[in-house]
Amino acid sequence: MDMDMQKIRANFPALGQDQVFFDNAGGSQVLGSVIDSIRDYLINSNVQLGATYDVGKKATSRYEDGYEAAARYINASRDEIVLGSSTTQLFRNLSTTLTFQPGDEIILSGIDHEANIAPWVAMAERQQLTIRWWMPAATDEPRLLAADLEPLLTRRTRLVTCTHASNILGTIHDIKAISAAVHAACPAALVCVDAVAYAPHRSVDVRDLGVDMYAFSWYKVYGPHISVLYARAESAQGQMGSLGHFFNPHATLENKLGLAGASYELVSGIPAVTAYLERVGWEGIMRQEAELQGTLLDYLNGRADVTIRGERSADGRVRVPTVSFTVKGWDSRKLVETVEKETRFGFRWGAFYSNRLVHDHLGLVVEVGTGSGVVIGFINAQAGPIFGTRDVLTLGTDVNGFACAATAATVRKAAAQSPGGHGRFLGALRGDLLAPLRGREVDVLVFNPPYEEQRLSASARFDRDSYLLSLSYAGGKDGMETTDRLIEALPTALSRRGCAYILLCAGNKPEEVKARILEFGPEWRVLTVGDSGKQAGWEKLQIIRIWREQAVA
Known part of the structure; x- marks a missing residue:
């Protein structure tokens, strides 16, 4: 039996106002x-x-x-x-x-x-x-x-x-x-x-x-x-x-x-x-919601500039009629304010207390020591195929200011060649390793450390900035100083779901690195996920993945 919408509306005094309520997920009108x-x-x-x-x-x-x-x-x-x-x-x-x-x-x-x-x-x-x-x-x-x-x-x-x-x-x-x-x-x-x-x-x-x-x-x-x-x-x-x-x-x-x-x-x-609810019945309520939800989702799905966040289907078995979306080229707050100025529609923007979903979904990928930016440029350009979504933030850090400038140019060029799949590049920050970043924010960390042993020390002849710059191409003491400092920073750098991919050669002492990671605690894991398969002195390479299996916030 179809619902008599005029009779239904009469149960809600607030609907007598000149206002269209699209904010019902935040709180319905009262009977x-x-x-x-x-x-x-x-x-x-x-x-x-x-x-x-x-x-x-x-x-x-x-x-x-x-x-x-x-x-x-x-x-x-x-x-x-x-x-x-x-x-x-x-x-x-x-x-x-x-x-x-x-x-x-x-x-x-x-x-x-x-x-x-x-x-x-x-x-x-x-x-x-x-x-x-x-x-x-x-x-x-x-x-x-x-x-x-x-x-x-x-x-x-x-x-x-x-x-x-x-x-x-x-x-x-x-x-x-x-x-x-x-x-x-x-x-x-x-x-x-x-x-x-x-x-x-x-x-x-x-x-x-x-x-x-x-x-x-x-x-x-x-x-x-x-x-x-x-x-x-x-x-x-x-x-x-x-x-x-x-x-x-x-x-x-x-x-x-x-x-x-x-x-x-x-x-x-x-x-x-x-x-x-007993008088009206859920069957009629669900049927009416399905009709309204279907109309809205058909419109949003038909727009190339709109991305629906959540189920794109209007099937009531997989979703309720709470719909979130973003519009290309529009800040969400500005979009809501603009629509509300021109219409009587009332709806909202924001995280709605699901901050972990909203902010974690926009994963942050950081390359430490970008050099010319080839690696982070590739990751940003291919964010869609790699992560299954373009909603990925990418960022680079390097102690060399010239490297930061080169990275930005490389990333922009690569993104231009991948218009449908690139992520959102935040820039390249000049700084020592992870120093420019807030703690526990990195979801994916990529690092190719230097490994050549070179004994250097900060002195009148070698100030701290020059010393750090030297560590970007030389590994410092035992060839491991830079690697050691980054590994020590991992527990405070990675988000609760974060992981790190580090490229190591024999000179980086990969087995010692793995042992150190496991000493962080019982929740830490490390695994070799790729290797060059060839021996050329120190150049037998392997990629290790580091993560927490159990991450306590």
């Missing part, structure tokens, strides 16, 4: 019935809960009705949910009550809203846990897959966190399959899911999904600014302490995590939300 419920509560029931007089009983009853409606809506029991001011706050509360053992491992999705990352990073630091980062392939359509998760699962895995749908890309992840994979490999592990971007577009059944913890915000689902967290009684709550007062009961999730954080009048508005 008139919810507004009426909140207003009525404040007029007729605004007293402390638990009193025995008539208005007190009414207040308690309406509060309980809100809790029961929220639990019933997601197929949970009343004792398994807690309502709070935001999903961010509820995850933070949860992270302070779960307890694991030092050395236990937690797996975090690197593409989530920060609400489902920061609490767990802080918990890992407090409890001395190991973080394993679960990252999808670096493409324009990143997706969390159980197949990519499974190699990260070990006997020490205790928690896996991820999002049901990306709040910035709209991509739906198969939570049922992910939960099954985790529990099959690690029966003691918990699965915690952020559903803030999913719940406004699909019905939720936590039992069917097989999750241990699951949260979303009602203000994304036509309701008041309040959120719900589910924690399965049989698993999650057994590993949880309590934030409640010592003299209060600790039997329910609300007892343990609530801290009286749920506004009574907002809780009373939840039954109006669930009643509306």
Whole structure:
């Protein structure tokens, strides 16, 4: 049955304004019935809960009705949910009550809203846990897959966190399959899911999904600014302490995590939300969303100057109607401001608290010691074929100012010959090794060190700048001084997912270099990934790859 859109619109008083709301992923408009419920509560029931007089009983009853409606809506029991001011706050509360053992491992999705990352990073630091980062392939359509998760699962895995749908890309992840994979490999592990971007577009059944913890915000689902967290009684709550007062009961999730954080009048508005969704039905909502989403995506896919970030398909099985895109030649902020000046459309630009996804997706590739720029020029020109996306930032450093100038020219020339595949060259910085860069920002580091032994020292005749310049073509003491200094900088230079490719010859003592890398800690790995296969004195070359298997932020 088709939806009567005029009748649907009449349920939302805000739609009477002269404004087109495209910012619904940030927060939906509120049902008139919810507004009426909140207003009525404040007029007729605004007293402390638990009193025995008539208005007190009414207040308690309406509060309980809100809790029961929220639990019933997601197929949970009343004792398994807690309502709070935001999903961010509820995850933070949860992270302070779960307890694991030092050395236990937690797996975090690197593409989530920060609400489902920061609490767990802080918990890992407090409890001395190991973080394993679960990252999808670096493409324009990143997706969390159980197949990519499974190699990260070990006997020490205790928690896996991820999002049901990306709040910035709209991509739906198969939570049922992910939960099954985790529990099959690690029966003691918990699965915690952020559903803030999913719940406004699909019905939720936590039992069917097989999750241990699951949260979303009602203000994304036509309701008041309040959120719900589910924690399965049989698993999650057994590993949880309590934030409640010592003299209060600790039997329910609300007892343990609530801290009286749920506004009574907002809780009373939840039954109006669930009643509306039951009346209208998800089938009609999904059909209407599919039509609007298809129209928008058809238009964006038809433009050569637009790149959609996330699924290009309008198929409701793989995405919800949260659409992100960039336009060639336009700064995103400037584009939004320009459209809003000329229309009544309201939408937004930015990272939307998914900063790790947005900024990590634009990987940073750095060559140290560029010389004439041939290597970084090739990498930048071929970014698309090499990395699967053009959204790669490239940068070079060299202690020689003339080399920096030559590098910039080489990169520009190479990029001009590859108009459809080159990355974004940031420039060539003059400086010593990695000194010009901030720490933990480099995703791919490339280095071809000098190796000729030459004993040089800074003196009146040889100032520091000249000494560093000499190290760009000579290896210094034992032929290893430059190599040693770069290796020492790797732990603070590489991002959590970063890796380094270093070209070594016999004079660089590759086996000693590998041993030093492994001494950084148990998470470090080093592997020879290529060699020349020929012996010519010191010129038997090999390329080693260096990375962290487990990177703790």
